[in-house]
Amino acid sequence: EIVLTQSPATLSLSPGERATLSCRASQSVNSYLAWHQQKPGQPPRLLIYDASNRATGIPARFSGSGSGTDFTLTISSLEPEDFAVYYCQQRRSWPLTFGGGTKVEIK
Amino acid sequence: EVLLLESGGGLVQPGGSLRLSCEASGFTFSNYVMNWVRQAPGKGLEWVSGIIASGDSTYYTDSVRGRFTISRDNSKNTLYLQMNSLRAEDTAVYYCAKSNSFDPWGQGTLVTVSS
Numbered sequence: 001e002i003v004l005t006q007s008p009a010t011l012s013l014s015p016g017e018r019a020t021l022s023c024r025a026s027q028s029v030n031s032y033l034a035w036h037q038q039k040p041g042q043p044p045r046l047l048i049y050d051a052s053n054r055a056t057g058i059p060a061r062f063s064g065s066g067s068g069t070d071f072t073l074t075i076s077s078l079e080p081e082d083f084a085v086y087y088c089q090q091r092r093s094w095p096l097t098f099g100g101g102t103k104v105e106i107k
Numbered sequence: 108e109v110l111l112l113e114s115g116g117g118l119v120q121p122g123g124s125l126r127l128s129c130e131a132s133g134f135t136f137s138n139y140v141m142n143w144v145r146q147a148p149g150k151g152l153e154w155v156s157g158i159i160a161s162g163d164s165t166y167y168t169d170s171v172r173g174r175f176t177i178s179r180d181n182s183k184n185t186l187y188l189q190m191n192s193l194r195a196e197d198t199a200v201y202y203c204a205k206s207n208s209f210d211p212w213g214q215g216t217l218v219t220v221s222s
Binding site: 034036038043044045046049050055079087089091094095097098099100101 | 121142144151152153154167168169180202205207208209210212213214215
């Protein structure tokens with residue numbers, strides 16, 4: 001099983017600041033990594049697929065990078081609606097796995 | 108518009124059974140892998156089970172293997188999760204999701220296992 005480790009667990013930032021979230025895989029997932037956003041009381045939403053591709057309707061302030069074992073989700077300038085929990089997820093092999101999540105909270 | 112609508116959740120006693128359904132619309136259901144993911148109260152996301160487009164191959168997380176069965180009816184555009192021998196630790200919101208990139212997710216259905 002591929003284990004995904006996200007850091008930090010919590011990120012305290014102000015609107016307008018840049019957010020950098022990390023996801024590390026226990027073995028290579030090539031580029032088969034996605035990022036999902038979840039707000040309280042809502043289902044998750046796909047933001048980024050295959051490491052760097054924005055899903056339909058996702059604003060350009062969200063970007064993903066990385067390959068192999070190290071990945072980054074960057075939010076260039078936080079909007080109020082971006083404060084949420086973010087999960088990375090790999091589809092390189094079964095069982096599919098998620099990271100533990102990073103909560104982006106308002107400082 | 109792609110839509111996924113889960114149903115079948117509820118309160119069940121330990122050892123009991125439930126069958127979840129996920130009705131899909133807005134895409135060619137028979138062409139896609141489908142998955143179930145759950146989220147226990149206040150916890151993160153946990154992948155539960157997946158099934159390939161034809162239904163010929165299925166996959167499970169270790170904690171549900173032998174108790175849960177995923178299936179699909181491509182003629183009805185519906186995904187299922189049969190859950191037997193339910194335990195308190197199976198309490199969660201269960202989501203269905205299209206493809207292995209989980210795009211999109213359904214709204215979820217709550218399963219509560221309690222006496």
